[in-house]
Amino acid sequence: MVIETTPTDISVERLKAGDRAEFARLVDLASAPIYRLGLKMLGTPQDAEDVLQNTFLKALQSLKSFEGRSSPLTWLYRIAVNEALMLIRRQRPQVEIAEEPQEEADDLPAPVQLTDWCCLPxxxxxxxxxxxxxxxxxxxxxxxxxxxxxxxxxxxxxxxxxxxxxxxxxxxxxxxxxxxxxxxxxxxxxxxxxxxxxxxxx
Amino acid sequence: MKHQHKHECNELLGTISEYVDGSLRDELCRELERHLSECDDCRVVVNTMKKTIDLYQTETVREGLPADVRQRLFKSLQLDDLLHGAH
CATH class of the missing domain: 1.10.10.10 (Winged helix-like DNA-binding domain superfamily/Winged helix DNA-binding domain)
Known part of the structure; x- marks a missing residue:
């Protein structure tokens, strides 16, 4: 499957210079994946729309500090994930987001379900x-x-x-x-x- | 789970994600494939992991943004005047 991850023809220079039309182009190229990410991360269209709007608002505010080390889309994903995590924390302030060391490859949970269900119709x-x-x-x-x-x-x-x-x-x-x-x-x-x-x- | 295999199963569990991506280095890949040829359980784990990823990639609808969501987004960014641009 080919998945387009980088809107290659977006000019970072023009974005940083405050070119509104270029920013609108970035919005149209990136808004569908950012919205989808919000939807899967949070589960409701309302929350996904909040993440979407906040992501682009934050992007507008911090364009000047965007160094272009990653693609604009990757940069937007980063903002969006942070927005989504913040929203989750706000909605469930009583639940600490688990900080256990999930980077460790030790102690992986041994597989429990060992039936092959791939053959279902x-x-x-x-x-x-x-x-x-x-x-x-x-x-x-x-x-x-x-x-x-x-x-x-x-x-x-x-x-x-x-x-x-x-x-x-x-x-x-x-x-x-x-x-x-x-x-x-x-x-x-x-x-x-x-x-x-x-x-x-x- | 077969006891003589169990230790090896645990050892190799950490490699199966890279294996299904095709990015596991050759040596480990050969080791895992040899193990898979003898271990039904691990073969099931690899197959069902592949199927899991495949199902998520297939079910994801890659459609455009709903028109009303796009409209509200442009408004919140004060880009209303560009709403009818090259969408």
Whole structure:
């Protein structure tokens, strides 16, 4: 799958010079992925729209300090992830966002679900119920793993771009990605193994 | 899980994410593939992890921004005058 991650023809110079038309072009190139990220990160269209608006407002305010070391889109992703995490903290101030060392590759959770459900009919994967199960599983991921998974596997950023967007080392990105994928694999395995049992008892 | 394999399964668990991305270095890749040829459980883990990623990539709808959301965004950025530009 080819996923466009970099609006290559955006001129950082013109953005920094305050060219409004160029900024509007950046908005049109980047707003759909930023909105999608917000939606998957937070789960509701209202929150996704808040993240979207705040991201571009912050971007406008901090354009002068944008050094162009990453692409404009990667820079926007970074702002958006921070906005999303802030919104999550505001909504659930009682819950501390887990600070456990998720960069460590030691102590990975051993896989529990060991049924192969890949052979289910395609219609089972495409049903509206399955789509809801997929979305719900993302929202159950710890926030820091969620951000890595969304940027890398949904938005198609490279490991390097993901590390730039999140201010993490590439090793930390790889470990969080592994943990996120293992976690989602367990959740989907529970769900689809249930479907498999239903298929077999039909 | 087969006990003689279990230690090796745990050792290799950390490599499967890079393996499904095709970015695992050759030596480890060969080691993992040899293990997979003997270990049903790990083969299931690799297959279902691939399927998991594949399902997320397929289900994600890559559509444009809803028109009303775009309109409110341009307004909040005071770019209303450019709303009908080269969208």
């Amino acid at each position: 395609e219609s089972d994967f495409l049903s509206a119920e399955s789509q809801r199960a997929l979305d719900a599983a993302i929202l159950k991921l710890p926030e820091k793993l969620r951000a890595v998974f969304l940027l890398r596997d949904i938005e198609g950023l490279s490991i390097q771009e993901t590390s730039q967007a999140l201010g993490l080392t590439e090793t930390a990105v790889k470990t969080r990605l592994l943990r996120a994928r293992l976690n989602l694999r367990e959740q989907l395995s529970s769900y689809f193994t249930g479907r498999l049992t239903e298929e077999r008892t039909k």
